[in-house]
Amino acid sequence: MSAPDFLRLDLPALVAAMLACGTCGLLGSFLLLRRDSLLGDALSHAVLPGIIAGFALTGARSGLPMLAGALAAALAATVLITVVRRAARIESGAATGAVFTTFFAGGLVLMEVSGARSVDLDLDCVLFGQLETVVWLEAQGWSSLLDPAALAHLPRQLHLLAGVAAAVVLIVALLWRPLHLLCFDPDYAAALGLPARRLEMALNLMVAAAAVAAFEAVGSILVVAMLVCPAAALRLLTDDYRVQVLGGAALGAGLGVAGYALAGPLPAAAGLTLSLNAAGAIGTLGGIVVAAAALLRPRAAAGRREEPAIA
């Protein structure tokens, strides 16, 4: 494959997969440590009506209205989950499940009645994304990477992904210690006077933003996989908070790149006609990595369980 072809077809999708999976992998550790991985699943689905509403109101698949709609929907869903939990006095998993499936289903209905479906958004795109359609047709060669005119035509999904990824990395860095405490012992965080509720909300909104930015490129199923798999694999391998969080991000990004390469470019380079759905390949790799981590675990973590405790 020539350099222009690589730049036009593969590089944008590769970068999109890396950013989407890396951002989700970064946030996944916080959800996992809070024993709230289901919330990632929930938020990534609950944003759908917001995305559709943003789309229907502006009539275009532009990033910001859809992002704003998604954040509003995520906020509404988190508040509603709390309300249902209190009002119905059911356990939080059930409340979460009830709210997010309702939101997702509502989004599907909204998609039909708003006419969004006839244009460009459909169920396949929602579930599996369309990584293969993230292309940069203006690229002429390596020099295009330095050409502002060509760069301005980078696919819009990349702009949104890069913006959200940068914001999430910055916020996580600024809230590093409060997030650590919030994950371990939220009551103690509140007793110390840290704004625990607002930190929780910030975390949820970051997850929602990452979900919506990643969702169009890689689909909601892969968003869930990347919120859970890298964090789960690291959790099995390390007892170090920094390694857990940063490693989750790196593993997510690596899975995105490796999965995309395995789905198309590598088989093509090897002369095979095989071509897989990239999201499927990335998600499958994620599962394999968790399984591999579980097999490696005895050496890393057996000590944690069996080391005789000294009183």
Next chain:
Amino acid sequence: MTTAPPLEIRSLTVAYGDHPVLWDVTWVAPEGLTAIVGPNGAGKSTLIKAALGLIPALSGSAAFFGRPLDEVRNRVGYLPQRASVDWDFPATALDVVCMARYPRMAWWGRVPRAEREAARAALAEVGLEEFAERQIGRLSGGQQQRVFLARALAQDSDLYLMDEPFAAVDAATEQAIVAVLRRLTEAGRSVVAVHHDLSTVPDYFSNVLLLNGRAVAAGTVQQAFTPETIAAAYGGRLNLLEGASVAAGARA
């Protein structure tokens, strides 16, 4: 020196859903070591959490040193129940104790050396200095409880609210914790602890609050911790064994 009591609860009522847990509790915690005792479901932990604003109260208020909590937060330390957190969490004993000092640091960057040293000193206070770098999941239950105690100590407060500091610990840990509590009061600090073992109340504490949804009795252990008040707090629920151990404790 202020004369306001460390903790004053006024007409506190708390409910989970429609199920009331605390009814119109008014109580002043004196200086020194105070135990909150009562049967399961009496609202002992709820009282502490509501005072700290961790769960909403239907009515009533709590004042610390005569002021609202927000104005004196650095004077109030908290030790939650050990079972309330996941001890498999990726953190060392020192990491956990450092959390007490988070309000004194920036939210990012490295933990300043002075704060790290303060945390180490707190670990030494509970006899765990050599376990500072150990992942908390690899500590015994008693050691984990002492890590939580060290974290409370690292807050360097004037009043410590402790939720079952003696829950499920071995005898050696229990004695170590008692020693720390005594040193705290000798240094002029106050402790309010939820306590389960009626037989050790007279040994460990100077004051007591008997709680069963309402404040049944409060005062010094000699005045307020009598067979009558205990029976009133526990109703018919004090079994023979507990009765015997209370009697033994009172004789000791």
